[in-house]
């Protein structure tokens with residue numbers, strides 16, 4: 440007896456059925472429109488990279504989550520977990536020719552072998568907007584303004600989300616003032632990034648392992664209560680500019696934002712839903728040293744990564760299905776084969792006028808045709824019977840109002 444095979448997508452990988460694509464298109468559409476409106480240029484690359492470029496020495500979580508393998512020529516290959524190393528590679532490769540500052544955008548499929556939780560899959564699409572070669576805080580403002588705009592285009596308001604903003608430079612100065620030397624900050628950042636994800640006692644242990652004395656650990660926890668950022672000129676200027684741009688209500692200072700990636704050097708940010716139900720909607724910051732670590736010239740950079748998973752779940756929960764159910768186009772059907780030619784003619788005439796038409800592929804009973812037309816989301820429907828074709832006229836039905844108008848064939 441032969442066993443029946445049954446396949447599912449590998450754990451954590453996603454299939455997009457047409458009803459899922461509607462959401463994906465909504466999300467991608469908003470991302471692309473905002474990037475365009477903010478003057479970012481699209482770029483792309485392959486999902487496969489050399490493992491060496493993506494591997495991490497700094498003990499970051501992503502380093503352990505990389506999918507990697509050897510190809511038939513024993514090249515060590517990896518699926519990208521994020522776009523930033525690839526972007527750095529592409530920029531470094533043409534650093535002499537490119538006209539800085541660059542403003543580049545992409546929607547990149549990324550893979551991470553993650554423990555799956557709400558909003559975290561093993562594969563996701565990540566919208567990236569990066570500005571390379573600019574020190575001005577206006578670069579941060581532009582990247583943040585663009586991401587906030589995309590969330591608004593998707594239908595969310597600043598009651599639904601807030602971008603938590605901090606600065607590693609500022610936190611570094613506070614640590615330094617408490618006597619914690621700079622060469623230990625990387626370890627401290629890595630430990631502090633785990634706050635909220637593990638108990639404070641474990642974080643204290645991590646800090647001690649990183650070489651901090653008992654009193655320095657206590658000082659570090661005290662610093663994490665900081666509410667006032669007036670000691671940071673860059674954060675002060677960022678919030679002031681955001682006020683002028685009109686999106687300061689989307690931002691809040693949060694010293695607890697550290698980020699799990701070690702390449703950040705200045706402003707860091709992470710966006711969360713206000714009810715605190717989901718993981719981060721997007722995250723990013725300034726990373727001024729990444730290019731030099733892969734052999735490029737020193738270049739300042741700031742950017743963000745904005746995944747499709749959390750935001751889609753948030754949109755579904757806050758806006759519901761109505762957010763994507765948009766009736767559009769015309770369904771054209773016919774009762775018997777004798778009306779098929781007239782239906783084809785009508786459908787192609789409507790399409791040549793720019794209308795979206797779903798033409799039935801075979802003769803149908805009217806009840807079946809109209810029920811399918813409604814389910815498929817058509818706004819209007821025309822059904823041709825023998826009498827219609829004989830008279831050279833037909834009725835165009837508005838499926839929402841049920842009103843009919845006569846059209847000539």
Ligand code: HAM
Nearest residue numbers: 521523559560563719720721722723742743744746748
């Ligand atoms: P990240 O915080 O690791 O940053 O990821 C950015 C965003 O990607 C997250 O906020 C989330 O929306 C999404 N994301 C990440 N991992 C997953 C996952 N397993 N499942 C679903 N969504 C996920 C970076 O990757 C930086 N490279 C961003 C950046 C660009 N910084 C500067 N430029």
